[in-house]
Structure formats: structure tokens, C-alpha cells
Amino acid sequence: MDPRGLLRRAGLEVEASPVPLHGGDISRVFRLGPYVVKVAEGAPSGLFPAEAEGLRALGARGVRVPRVVWVGEEGLVLEYLPEGPPDWEALARMLADLHRRREPAYAAPPGFLGTFPLPGREGGEWTEFFYLRAVEPLLRATWDLLEGLGPKVESLFRKPLPTEGPAPLHGDLWHGNLRFTPQGPALLDPSFFVGERGVDLAMMRLFGGFPEAFWRAYRALYPIPQEVERALPRYQVYYLLAHVHFFGKAYLAPLWKVIFAS
Template identity: 60%
Template sequence: MSLGGGVTSPEALLARAGLPPYPLTPLTGGDVARVFRAGPYVLKLHPNPPEGFFPAEARGLLALRNKGVRVPGVVHVEEEGLVLEYLPPGRPDWEGLARMLAHLHAQKEALYGGERVYLGPFPLPGGFGEDWGRFFYEKRVLPLLEAARPGRLALEVERLPWARLPQEGPVLVHGDLWHGNVYFAQEGPALLDPSAWVGERGVDLAMMRLFGGFPEAFWRAYQALLPVPEEVWRALPCYQVYFLLVHLLLFGRAYLEPLERAVRGCREWKGTSGSSRP
């Protein structure tokens, strides 16, 4: 992986990475980056990205790879762009995805946190902590709450039972695991566009449940490999508040009603343990 700066075009990014020119094909790139296929590579660029945005993505990809998750290899990173390995597409393998995520979520870390990350284009502070509820509220929810300003819901969010969130132990999470960031490559399932940091696996489970897209075959396989306690399932609306705050900030008032439902679900959560369920 190399580090440079000053990229303004895909051609310049390839040149600065020490790569030959390739024909460029635009790809879907989400809400921040412009994305191109360039032969065996994928280029991600932005003319004026948030500071540290692409380096943070590269760190997340490398962290996930080090935990055994299939991700595109990082070839070159700089402030205005990222060069990744292109993964040829393959067939869906939901059970393989379940095995990969269960393996990721089973690997315990020492502390919650990490370096500064981005959820979409929104920066979230770095730092570490042992108290999960306090860390999640202060370093993840509160910055978004102050930026999104959800009106009367703000006080309700502040009063949610953050201190009572269940703790299974710190693990590396993808951090933005909706179905659009899952990719089935020829070699098997892969993950894209991480917002990776060390948290509770409930963060990933909550995003996976929020917008759907993960079939029953996935949940059966994941639950068989790494069963989820009932109290964790019941607490997922609390983590969904976090994701819905960023959607409210980026996409507007259409997310107020889903946010209110998540707040209500979190408020009603009692933290009682019981049998596991998919």
C-alpha cells in the first residue's frame, strides 16, 4: 500500500499508484465517492473528500482482512482517492457469508473503539473505552444526535437506556453492514465500504436487520454458528437509532418516523435474557 496526495482524476490516481492506464467504466459508488473499474482495479475518488476519509476506509479494509474477512485488497491510498483490487462477481453464498461473519464476530478484542472512522461522509471520533454503553452513546450516538437535530426526539434519545446495553465483549465490526455492502465474488462472499471499529456485534446485526436483504438461510446459518442471546436481539433498536440518525442527517425528514419507531423499541427494551431466535 502506498500513500500520496493531490489526485484529481482517475487517470492521475492510476499514475500516482504506479499503474498503467486502463479503460475506465463507471460503477455505482454510493453517496460520497465516484467509482470506476480500471482493468484489474477499482478506483474511488472525490474532488474534496472529508479529511482522512479514504485512509479510514483503507484501514477498515485491512483490519477486516486481518480478521479473515474477504475484502478487496488495498493497492494505493491517498487523501483524494483509493485503488482497490477488482473482485470478479460470483454466485450468492449466504451460508458462506454467515460463516465469515460468525468468525469475525467471535474474535474478541481488549477495548471498544479505534481511530476516527466515517459513517457515510460523517466523521466519528476516535478513542477507546471499557464501558460499552458510555462509549457507544458518547462516541457514536451523541455526535450524530447533535448534527441531525431530530427536534423533540433528541431528549428521548438522550434518555434511552444506553448504560444497560448488553455486553458480549468487544469485537471488530464492519460498522455499516447493509446488504449493499455485501458482494459475492468468484472466490466467495466479500464485504465492501466498511466503517470498521471495535464494538458489540449487535451494531452489525442491527444494520443487517434495519433495511432487510439478508435471507432466512443466512440467519439460520449464523445463528447455528454463533447464537445470539434474546437480550441482544431485543436491544437492536438502540443500535438502529444510531444508523437512523445518520440517515436523517444525510437524507432528510423521511427518516423521522423510522427513527421514532427505533426510539420506542429501544425504550421498551427490558434487557431480559431468554432463548435465542433468528
């Protein structure tokens, strides 16, 4: 569906022409006046509703996100957030406040990492929860590409991961899912669930994009214990398996690196 068609489906009309914006691997993203429209052909069922629910969940917990205007299986209409100056200390405050929150238990609705479907899961011990909900589905999907690394990945999760308590997570927190606005930082495209904050910290470390100014401010607000720091490579395995799934064996070298750092 074209972006104007999706706006009409949502009962909205604007005079502006669609302006392409940076999107993901499956969505096409456009600005039309006060709206951002995401559409895709062949999107997996539930993809856009899951994104909308993740945005609402973060917003309910104090994170600045674009308002969900309309959502359906065909696409998503969001509030357009204008660009503003970088404010890494404000991002540190927002994420520290999010990660300090405590939820009743680990929990994840059925969702996606990118377009990869992840099962729902509730409760239980953290290491088992994270492995069964996040790692194992991707490990099964990539096993034949891993050139013998599969058993090494399995062995990483036979020892417990450190726990600080169930916290709400963005779940896919790389720099492309961050936008600075005139009102401060905002987060986009979540893979929301309740887990340990090390999952978010690991993704933020994996591909860079978050400068020392952020980390200095975040650590001052919410210090990171050494055992959590040491666990970050194990969380990065999750994201690197996803990259192997989507992009192939070019990501085996960084996967080897984090396995042997664990």
C-alpha cells in the same frame, strides 16, 4: 481527479477505459482492468485513508476484502473482485467467525460513517463508549431536525446495553457493502471499530437485503441471545440519525419506530 490520473499518481498504468460502478454519496467509483478506483471532490480529510485502514483491519481478522493497492487523500485504488454466485451460508460463517473474535478492549480510531466524521475512542464501559463515540456526535448534528426526539434518544442510553465482549465490526453492514465473488463473500466500505456485534446485526436488519438463509445459518453458528435481539433497535438509532443527517426528515418516521420498539 479523474480515475486515470489517480492510477498514474499510484504509479499504475492500464489500457482499459474507466467503467463506472455503483458508488456512495460522495465517491465516484470506476473499474479499470484489474483495479477499482474511488475518487471524490470535496471528500473530508482522512476519508479514504480510514476506509483503507478499515479494509486492512478486517482482512487481518480473516474477512475477505479487496486488497488496498494505493491510498491518498485524493482517492483509493483497490483490487477488483469479480462477481460470483450468492453464498449466504459462507457469509454466515465469515461473520460468525469475525464476531466470535475477542479483542482486548472496545476501541475505535477516528473514522467515518459515510462521510460523517466520528471521534476516536478507547476503552471503558460499552454503553458509554457506544453513546459517546457513535450516537452523541450524530445527535448533536441532527438535534434541530428531530422535532423533539432528541431527549428520547438520550434516554435510551441511560440503561445499559447487553455485552458479550469486544468484537471486531464492519460498522456499516448493509447489503450494498457486500459482494459475492467466485471465492466467496467479501465486505466493502467498512466503518471499522471494536464493539458489540449487535451493532452489525442491527444494520443488517434495518434495511433488509439479508435473507432467512443467512440468519438461519448465522444463528446456528453463533446464537443470538434474546437480550441482544431486544437491543437491536437501540443500535439502529445510530444509523437512522445518520440518515436524518444525510437525507433529512423523511427518516424521522423510522426513527420514531425504533425508539418506541426499544
